[in-house]
Amino acid sequence: MTARPKLGATAWGYAWLRTVEPTAGRPDPRLPRARAIAHRQESALAVDASTITATIADGRREHSVRLRVPPWTDAEAATAEALLASEREHLTTGDIPDHVHRRLTAAGLTVAVPPDEIEAICTCRTREAPCMHVLATLYGLVLSVDERPLTAWELRMPHAASGRRRDPDWLALSELEPGTFFTGPA
Numbered sequence: 001m002t003a004r005p006k007l008g009a010t011a012w013g014y015a016w017l018r019t020v021e022p023t024a025g026r027p028d029p030r031l032p033r034a035r036a037i038a039h040r041q042e043s044a045l046a047v048d049a050s051t052i053t054a055t056i057a058d059g060r061r062e063h064s065v066r067l068r069v070p071p072w073t074d075a076e077a078a079t080a081e082a083l084l085a086s087e088r089e090h091l092t093t094g095d096i097p098d099h100v101h102r103r104l105t106a107a108g109l110t111v112a113v114p115p116d117e118i119e120a121i122c123t124c125r126t127r128e129a130p131c132m133h134v135l136a137t138l139y140g141l142v143l144s145v146d147e148r149p150l151t152a153w154e155l156r157m158p159h160a161a162s163g164r165r166r167d168p169d170w171l172a173l174s175e176l177e178p179g180t181f182f183t184g185p186a
């Protein structure tokens with residue numbers, strides 16, 4: 001049995017983990033199942049500019065999830081760019097150290113977005129919002145952000161939202177073909 005990656009191992013992933021698992025309130029009973037789906041890697045997840053797209057296998061069914069995250073304002077983005085300017089060497093690997101996250105937070109910027117500010121679409125017909133597949137997608141995002149913290153950064157950059165090339169680093173969490181992944185429901 002291979003070791004499961006720890007969720008929220010980086011400050012960047014942890015920020016997103018708090019979005020799906022708020023410290024206050026009763027824990028959502030669906031979280032363990034959503035977490036298991038993300039951990040079993042029965043999903044494919046892609047991050048492109050401010051949009052997260054995922055195919056979530058739930059039993060025998062598959063659901064397509066699309067999340068849209070609001071970008072930083074231009075002023076926030078400028079602050080973020082200035083903070084990252086001293087960390088250029090990390091940009092090639094995508095691994096931004098946790099201390100940059102602390103500086104970002106100290107400057108009043110947030111990396112993760114509360115659930116009610118995330119636009120979410122899922123092909124399931126559940127009326128619950130967020131549905132379990134959206135929760136699983138958020139867990140998948142935590143895992144991919146832990147692996148490549150720059151993803152959390154790119155997700156919030158305003159310029160990235162318009163006409164930027166598709167991120168070639170998008171993460172396949174399963175054996176699903178990337179080609180078929182994007183031909184799912186529009």
Ligand SMILES: [Zn+2]
Nearest residue numbers: 122124131133
């Ligand atoms: Zn759903």
